Amino acid sequence: xxxxxxxxxxxxxxxxxxxxxxxxxxxxxxxxxxxxxxxxxxxxxxxxxxxxxxxxxxxxxxxxxxxxxxxxxxxxxxxxxxxxxxxxxxxxxxxxxxxxxxxxxxxxxxxxxxxxxxxxxxxxxxxxxxxxxxxxxxxxxxxxxxxxxxxxxxxxxxxxxxxxxxxxxxxxxxxxxxxxxxxxxxxxxxxxxxxxxxxxxxxxxxxxxx
Numbered sequence: 001x002x003x004x005x006x007x008x009x010x011x012x013x014x015x016x017x018x019x020x021x022x023x024x025x026x027x028x029x030x031x032x033x034x035x036x037x038x039x040x041x042x043x044x045x046x047x048x049x050x051x052x053x054x055x056x057x058x059x060x061x062x063x064x065x066x067x068x069x070x071x072x073x074x075x076x077x078x079x080x081x082x083x084x085x086x087x088x089x090x091x092x093x094x095x096x097x098x099x100x101x102x103x104x105x106x107x108x109x110x111x112x113x114x115x116x117x118x119x120x121x122x123x124x125x126x127x128x129x130x131x132x133x134x135x136x137x138x139x140x141x142x143x144x145x146x147x148x149x150x151x152x153x154x155x156x157x158x159x160x161x162x163x164x165x166x167x168x169x170x171x172x173x174x175x176x177x178x179x180x181x182x183x184x185x186x187x188x189x190x191x192x193x194x195x196x197x198x199x200x201x202x203x204x205x206x207x208x209x210x
Contacts, residue, residue, distance in 0.1 A: 005029075006051070009061040010044065010140075012132045020135055029056075041139040052149035052171050059172045064136040065124035066152065066175040067112070068102075072125065075106035083145060090142045095134035099125055114175065144173070 011023040022039040024047065039047075051058040067073070067082060078085035092098040102125055103109075109123040124133040144150050150171045 005057045005059050007059045007061070008051075009063055011063045012136055014131045014135075020132065044140065045143055048144060048150065048171060048173075049147055052147065057171070059174070061174055062136060062140070064132040064175075065112075065129060066137070066141065068124045068133070069110045069112045071108065071110045072102065072106055076102065086137050086142050086145065089134065090138045092134070092138075095131045098134050099130045147171075 006029060007027045009025040011025070012020040013023070014020050021037065022044060024036040024039055024044065026034045048060060067085070070079070073079060073085055076085070078088065089098055092101065109125045111120065111123045115123065122129050124130065141152070150173060152173045
């Protein structure tokens with residue numbers, strides 16, 4: 001699929017290590033693709049920030065969980081408050097400390113709607129996924145929330161009223177892997193997504209991530 005906007009994908013891989021390897025895949029308007037590895041959190045945040053400054057709008061796909069299930073969030077006291085949940089998560093020194101605290105409040109680790117739709121067998125807090133969930137939210141999502149031009153879909157709509165209108169030069173971040181051959185991403189029509197970037201959006205259906 002040829003997009004009207006440059007498209008990026010970020011992969012986090014721990015493979016038994018305490019720090020992840022970060023891979024940045026990029027598809028340009030011309031169809032050319034590039035791959036960059038051995039990035040760190042700061043350099044990646046800078047790249048996302050820089051992509052807000054040009055004349056083109058960018059789409060970023062973060063290939064790690066952007067949240068946990070509504071059941072878990074409610075048990076932790078963050079029902080419907082995605083930014084508040086991330087700020088709370090950011091206070092923990094390690095992924096294991098965070099997961100341990102989650103399991104004190106709720107032993108269940110339910111999957112989200114998006115996990116079920118994609119047939120993902122593990123929840124975001126499962127032993128094999130929790131490091132990527134914690135690291136991605138703490139080290140990437142939390143600082144990116146401070147950049148006004150960056151909008152996370154669908155979590156920030158309609159919860160943050162000031163983000164109802166996506167500006168023409170904004171950066172859109174979604175969860176998952178980008179498939180250049182597909183016209184849809186987890187139920188979202190990519191042509192419609194391009195239109196969302198260029199116009200005032202209709203609110204996406206809630207529950208896509210959770």
